[in-house]
Amino acid sequence: MLDVRGLSRAFGGLKAVDAVDIDVPQGAIVGLIGPNGAGKTTCFAAIAGFVQPDSGSVRLSGTDITGWAPHRIAELGMVRTFQITQPFARLSVRENVMVGAYLRHPRRAEALRAAERVAARVGMGGMLDMRAGDLTVAGRKRLELARALATEPRLLLLDEVMAGLNPTEIDEIVGIVRNIRADGITILMIEHVMQAVMSLAERIHVLNQGRIIARGAPAEIAADRVVVEAYLGQGAAARLAGGAHG
Amino acid sequence: MNARRIVAVFGAALVAAFALPFVLPSNYAVNVAAMILFTAFLGQSWNIAGGFAGQTSFGHVVFFGTGAYASTILQVAWGWNPWLGWIAAALAGGVVGLAIGALAFRAGLRGSYFALVTLAFAEVFRILANSAEFTRGGLGILIPSDPRAANLQFKDPVWFYWIALALLALSLAVAAWLKRSRFGAQLAAIRENEDAARALGIDVFRAKTICLGISGAMAAAGGTFYAQKYLYVDPSIAYGVEKSVEMLLVSMIGGAGTVFGPLVGAAVLGGVGEITRSFAAGQGLSLVVYGAILVAIVAWLPDGLIGVFARRGGARRGRDA
Numbered sequence: 305m306l307d308v309r310g311l312s313r314a315f316g317g318l319k320a321v322d323a324v325d326i327d328v329p330q331g332a333i334v335g336l337i338g339p340n341g342a343g344k345t346t347c348f349a350a351i352a353g354f355v356q357p358d359s360g361s362v363r364l365s366g367t368d369i370t371g372w373a374p375h376r377i378a379e380l381g382m383v384r385t386f387q388i389t390q391p392f393a394r395l396s397v398r399e400n401v402m403v404g405a406y407l408r409h410p411r412r413a414e415a416l417r418a419a420e421r422v423a424a425r426v427g428m429g430g431m432l433d434m435r436a437g438d439l440t441v442a443g444r445k446r447l448e449l450a451r452a453l454a455t456e457p458r459l460l461l462l463d464e465v466m467a468g469l470n471p472t473e474i475d476e477i478v479g480i481v482r483n484i485r486a487d488g489i490t491i492l493m494i495e496h497v498m499q500a501v502m503s504l505a506e507r508i509h510v511l512n513q514g515r516i517i518a519r520g521a522p523a524e525i526a527a528d529r530v531v532v533e534a535y536l537g538q539g540a541a542a543r544l545a546g547g548a549h550g
Numbered sequence: 551m552n553a554r555r556i557v558a559v560f561g562a563a564l565v566a567a568f569a570l571p572f573v574l575p576s577n578y579a580v581n582v583a584a585m586i587l588f589t590a591f592l593g594q595s596w597n598i599a600g601g602f603a604g605q606t607s608f609g610h611v612v613f614f615g616t617g618a619y620a621s622t623i624l625q626v627a628w629g630w631n632p633w634l635g636w637i638a639a640a641l642a643g644g645v646v647g648l649a650i651g652a653l654a655f656r657a658g659l660r661g662s663y664f665a666l667v668t669l670a671f672a673e674v675f676r677i678l679a680n681s682a683e684f685t686r687g688g689l690g691i692l693i694p695s696d697p698r699a700a701n702l703q704f705k706d707p708v709w710f711y712w713i714a715l716a717l718l719a720l721s722l723a724v725a726a727w728l729k730r731s732r733f734g735a736q737l738a739a740i741r742e743n744e745d746a747a748r749a750l751g752i753d754v755f756r757a758k759t760i761c762l763g764i765s766g767a768m769a770a771a772g773g774t775f776y777a778q779k780y781l782y783v784d785p786s787i788a789y790g791v792e793k794s795v796e797m798l799l800v801s802m803i804g805g806a807g808t809v810f811g812p813l814v815g816a817a818v819l820g821g822v823g824e825i826t827r828s829f830a831a832g833q834g835l836s837l838v839v840y841g842a843i844l845v846a847i848v849a850w851l852p853d854g855l856i857g858v859f860a861r862r863g864g865a866r867r868g869r870d871a
Contacts, residue, residue, distance in 0.1 A: 352749070354745070354748075354749075373748075373753075374748040374749055375748055375750075375751045375752055375753045375754070378748075378749060378750060378751030379751050383749060383750065383751070384749055385749075386745070386746065386749070390743045390745055390746035390749075391742075391743070391746070392738065392739055392742035392743055392746065392747075393742055393743075394742060395738060395739075395742060399735065399738070402735055403735050403736070403738075403739040403747070403750055403752070404750045404751075406732045406735055406736070407750060407751040407752075410732050411732075412730055412731065412732070415732065415735075451746070451750055452749075452750070454750075455750055455751055
């Protein structure tokens with residue numbers, strides 16, 4: 305469904321994203337992981353139109369959307385969330401989600417109904433009248449999710465929706481993400497919380513220093529030498545293996 | 551939040567406001583009331599862009615003055631009927647709004663940069679009006695006095711009161727529509743966070759530009775009203791910075807981004823103006839008091855005076871800018 309080919313973007317001399325290929329099949333949950341500074345968020349930004357790629361292409365269901373403005377990409381059915389949550393701080397939760405719902409429901413009454421339905425689905429049904437600026441971190445993460453869902457996307461780009469949450473909250477979001485997929489929405493997620501991404505994603509891409517260094521099923525990735533070294537430093541895999549023998 | 555009840559209350563208030571001149575003691579009082587309503591209308595035109603969409607302009611007079619000149623020139627030099635000229639003036643203001651919006655927003659100007667660019671546009675228009683032939687430069691243009699309704703001129707000030715009331719009612723309707731429509735929700739989203747708005751499928755450039763067009767058309771309609779009331783336009787009346795400040799002030803004091811904020815702000819400023827005038831001649835004292843009020847509002851009531859009444863459910867502010 306999403307087909308990223310040779311995507312590159314440099315900032316000055318730094319290649320933040322370097323010839324990245326990503327495939328996201330229809331109906332899948334695909335994970336994008338990597339150490340801090342690997343270029344994951346830039347990669348997302350380039351896919352969703354927030355950053356112009358230097359080269360490469362992005363196709364959504366066959367349509368070439370490389371370099372499109374974000375609002376047109378959202379209209380076509382691909383919506384991102386932000387790692388650093390971007391609530392409409394002085395609007396209520398209801399109004400926040402309605403902004404998303406208005407994309408497909410121009411009439412107020414319908415947008416309102418759609419927004420309340422989505423809010424209930426992510427467990428925010430009781431917070432509709434709260435000001436978004438007053439939400440906790442967990443609440444803001446859910447709000448990001450709710451707003452994006454309210455646009456009724458085909459493909460959802462989730463940027464670290466679990467960062468900063470406690471284990472109970474993570475479990476809840478994992479359940480919500482499962483339900484979203486069950487409703488037929490394809491998901492590409494950046495995630496640092498390994499236990500979550502390992503249990504959710506059927507396929508994982510590992511990004512390091514702007515390049516994809518490994519891809520495969522979660523179990524393969526966890527055992528991959530290159531991946532372990534990317535996270536823990538060179539020689540770590542050997543030392544771990546040595547430690548296991550000793 | 552029953553829409554029918556809101557309309558009923560609004561209608562009753564409109565009837566009361568319509569009848570108000572009959573109980574006011576003098577023509578002077580009617581004039582003061584008319585100018586309060588008119589200032590509220592101008593404030594609302596600013597509020598559409600500055601309050602609802604968060605596009606703070608320091609030069610809204612660029613639209614006001616364009617409206618004043620457009621109808622006056624069409625009338626004096628081209629023999630147009632001023633009612634028709636009024637419509638043309640609103641259109642001209644809308645076009646200037648769209649043009650400035652297209653230029654400034656395409657260049658990605660936000661916040662104080664946008665504010666400064668609007669100020670610059672207003673100054674450029676003032677200088678142009680001061681030097682161009684067809685605006686008669688610094689001499690200004692006199693509209694020949696011929697008080698007939700067909701000429702949009704009236705002997706009795708009550709008519710200007712009623713016209714100001716109609717303008718205000720129209721602007722309140724626009725604001726109320728923004729509060730409850732998709733376009734209004736898009737503007738609020740843009741005001742709060744442009745990137746998030748963009749991510750949710752909002753064409754930010756288009757929405758902001760259209761918003762400035764609407765706002766500009768309204769301010770320009772105000773310019774024609776002003777010209778017809780005083781039968782004279784010159785560059786400093788049309789494009790003087792005081793009017794820009796006044797529009798911004800009444801909205802901020804009353805409550806930017808609220809439907810009734812500009813009306814509350816205009817009433818307070820009008821009242822303060824009358825009181826200070828009774829103490830001292832000239833403008834000096836009223837400006838000092840305005841300044842003090844603005845400082846107090848910004849420091850303690852960032853949602854404006856209306857925020858005092860409208861604070862519901864203990865919702866507190868958390869403004870990020």
